[in-house]
Amino acid sequence: MINVKKEGKLTIRDIAALAGVSAGTVSRTMNGQAGVGQETRQRIQQIIEEHRFQVDPTARMLSTGRSQTLAVVFPLHASEVVMHPIYPALIGALGDAAERAGYDILLLTQSAEKAAHVVDTVTRRRVDGVVLPAAGPRDPLIKQLTGIGAPTVLIGHRTNREGVGWVDSDHDSAAHDLTRLMLDTGRRELVLLNGPAHVSACKLRSAGFWKCVQAAGDAVTSAREIRVPFDTDAATAEALKILGDPSRPTGVVCGSDTIAAGVMDAAHSLGLRVPDDVAVTGFDDRSFAARTTPTLTTVRMPLDDIGRTAAQMLFAMISGGPAPRKVILPTEIILRGSTPARED
Amino acid sequence: MINVKKEGKLTIRDIAALAGVSAGTVSRTMNGQAGVGQETRQRIQQIIEEHRFQVDPTARMLSTGRSQTLAVVFPLHASEVVMHPIYPALIGALGDAAERAGYDILLLTQSAEKAAHVVDTVTRRRVDGVVLPAAGPRDPLIKQLTGIGAPTVLIGHRTNREGVGWVDSDHDSAAHDLTRLMLDTGRRELVLLNGPAHVSACKLRSAGFWKCVQAAGDAVTSAREIRVPFDTDAATAEALKILGDPSRPTGVVCGSDTIAAGVMDAAHSLGLRVPDDVAVTGFDDRSFAARTTPTLTTVRMPLDDIGRTAAQMLFAMISGGPAPRKVILPTEIILRGSTPARED
DNA sequence: CTATACAACGCAACCGGTTGCGTAAACCGG
DNA sequence: CCGGTTTACGCAACCGGTTGCGTTGTATAG
The missing domain is CATH 3.40.50.2300 (Response regulator)
Structure with a gap:
């Protein structure tokens, strides 16, 4: 019959016994507390190291109240x-x-x-x-x-x-930079198709957008903001109205990749070319952003x-x-x- | 309301005191163990209920060794x-x-x-x-x-x-059913563009594919399997070869949505229409599967x-x-x- | 050479449940 | 009414660290 040796876990008292000290001293050593002599401390640490001793987090938790x-x-x-x-x-x-x-x-x-x-x-x-x-x-x-x-x-x-x-x-700066990108590539008629107003990220993006627009002065011909849910279909519906208008924007900054996908769908069905007729940007760098037609310029979060x-x-x-x-x-x-x- | 001594957490001994029994009896009651009288048990449970007592998982863990x-x-x-x-x-x-x-x-x-x-x-x-x-x-x-x-x-x-x-x-059945779908919609020249052979899911999908092909007999004109990484670009490259050949398949079952995306890219750049010239299916129902052009038929896992x-x-x-x-x-x-x- | 201050360490009481064992009371058939 | 079970429950020893406090031994001051 195979002899199954019960490898008893070592407790702090076992270590104490090996070191010829009390459990309290071992505990103080492990927690770096004062009240332990220099050489005693070293000897204990040596033994802990040798035997690969590890404190039982459960027991520690019970007495200290902290759980790590x-x-x-x-x-x-x-x-x-x-x-x-x-x-x-x-x-x-x-x-x-x-x-x-x-x-x-x-x-x-x-x-x-x-x-x-x-x-x-x-x-x-x-x-x-x-x-x-x-x-x-x-x-x-x-x-x-x-x-x-x-x-x-x-x-x-x-x-x-x-x-x-x-x-x-930094949603604010991100939106600002995207808007700046629109302006730098000659887009003067802008729309921010943002997500719901109750989402704080959307408020910040809004702020960044308008900050850039204000600073641009005459470089921007028109700018407005519209709120839609984070839903591709809703975005498509809204985009059909926006892009169907004769005074349609040449750049649409979107509050999310899902919204941007909807805008591109709308553009395609209206026969508009992206980015030539209308440039589009998203937010989040969702996996599909690299697979849309055309691929989507967007913002990646520093996760x-x-x-x-x-x-x-x-x-x-x-x-x-x-x-x-x-x-x-x-x-x-x-x-x-x-x-x-x-x-x- | 009964005045509880220390405002804060009650222990099992507090409950015991309130019930006029020992801590052990309370413990047995809570764990549904035998050795507690019917009415005592009820009284204890009543008190536990009243005071919203909850066992301390840490203490329990220490003594039982189980952590829940x-x-x-x-x-x-x-x-x-x-x-x-x-x-x-x-x-x-x-x-x-x-x-x-x-x-x-x-x-x-x-x-x-x-x-x-x-x-x-x-x-x-x-x-x-x-x-x-x-x-x-x-x-x-x-x-x-x-x-x-x-x-x-x-x-x-x-x-x-x-x-x-x-x-x-059930990757096996899923692949089988997709293949069946191809056949049912008149596709007789099939390719399984599968993921790497070392991925077990891919082996199972392979099995399902071939099982369907074998059972179909003359209903399928040609069938073959090719392995690529789960990478859209690699899939595109491979698909360009496959779809560029005069004996190109009319149905491509893919081992993942990412591969399918690559196949559709290739089809588009070759001027082939999906699904008219070549039907494509994926696996996983990734978020972008609903956003490709055209949208992707795929398999959703029962997560x-x-x-x-x-x-x-x-x-x-x-x-x-x-x-x-x-x-x-x-x-x-x-x-x-x-x-x-x-x-x- | 005492008195005082400290540093180093042991002791034992916790933390809050769980459980084996012992015992008194209740129950049983005879 | 008695010996033998069974049942209900208390007691106390765990589980494995932590920590306040008391006791040594030694260094420093007076």
Whole structure:
């Protein structure tokens, strides 16, 4: 019969015994606390190293109350939000940063509008910090989380609420630069076909667009902004009206790739050429942006940076240290076929 | 209302005191164990209900060794795998199912090829079960996880390895049905432009394709299979050769939407009409599939079902109960413009 | 050469449930 | 009415670290 040796996990007391000290001393050593002699400390660390000893996070959690865990909340309702393909990259970067810092990340699903389960789990699991990658700035969950003292950071939304940090892309500058691109390539009749007004990113994009238009002065003949849902069909319908008009724009800056796709559909069905008759830009660099006809000039979000920054912000908040609580990260314009080449 | 001593969390001993019993009895009551009188049990449950008492999972974990936690592993290398947009939906369904069963899910990122950190975290955190949504059937991580006795299920890959379950889509039938669709709409010269041979899904799709061709007998004039990477440009190059030949196929079944996109590009540049001159189908129903010209007929995976099934399979494995360990779920064909309408 | 201050470390009581074991009371057939 | 079970429950020892406090031993001041 095969002798199955129960490899008993070593406990802190085993290490203590090997080192000829008490468990408390080992604990202090591992946590870098004072009260341990120099050579004793070295001997203990040596033994820990040799035996590959690792603290049991559960036991530690029970006595300290800290879990070395971050949570990220997935809203299951609003599936159109979650299905947005930015999430895998975002979460990957977040997880990577967390791992490096010795944290694990808990994936919470927020079903329906119920924040209760999330708050509940955060307290029960003693989660150290929470990332909300898909919550609006007015989401009641935020209040509840700060209410229980959980460090919280929003992604993609900005807020002035006390005690909550956020990291967002620079929508403002991105929209500004796209508009500038239109002007630089000779487009003087502009339309911003933006997403819904209640989406904060859209407000910022609006601001960037108008800032550029104002600064351009006579270089722009006409400019206006229209709101549509983030829906290709709705965008097509609206674009048919806009582009069917004799005073049609020669450049359309869109609030998302899905809207831009709708505009290009409309242009095609009206017999207009893109970008010759009308230039089009999107937002997000969705996968289909490289596959439209023509390919779509758009804006790519710095997802890796966002994830990493969110994690670091949380660590700072947890340790109470000073650190920026509001971060805006630069975006990248992806030049493709839906805009004319810039004249250099 | 009864005055609770320390404002804050009640412990099991507080409940015991209120009920006039010992902590052990409360514990037995909560876990449905025998050894508690009928009326005592009711009284205790009543009090638990009243005070909204909830067990501390950390403490329970420490003494039982079980964590009520599932882990899902994200490989960070092979970003093209993780970036595949099926993940958000998959993970959403998984999380939802886990939540309903009172489990939480831990998100592990597997950096580089290092399985060590994953195994490490699984043991340290006492994870009850692991989902591998992006691991090949030969991934060494599988061996290591089963080695430490962690219930493991694969998603999207099949294996005969002892002690590991899997759930996959019915690629075989899907490919068969697409091929059947080609034949039913009068396409007799077929090509399967499949993905790499080492991808198990591609093997299954190959099998389905050939099964249909064999069964069709004289209904098919020619049929062949070609392998390309999951890359639109590579697919375009290959498709230019295939479609440029005088004996070009009238139907091309593709191993992915990205490949199909490449084929349609090639067709357009050769002046061939889709689907009139050549019908094309994809796989996955990526977001851009609804936005190609023409829109792409493709196959949608049952992501919700897959997630839910994986969770349930893990629960069964954890409790040691009997349950199917190998599940194949049916897919759905999304009919769009790249194939002719079926003659009914 | 004492008195005082510290540094180094052991002890034991936590953290909040779980569980084996012991015991008193209730129940049973004879 | 009695011995033998069964049932209901309390007790206390865990699970594996952490930490306040008390006790040494030694360095420094007076």
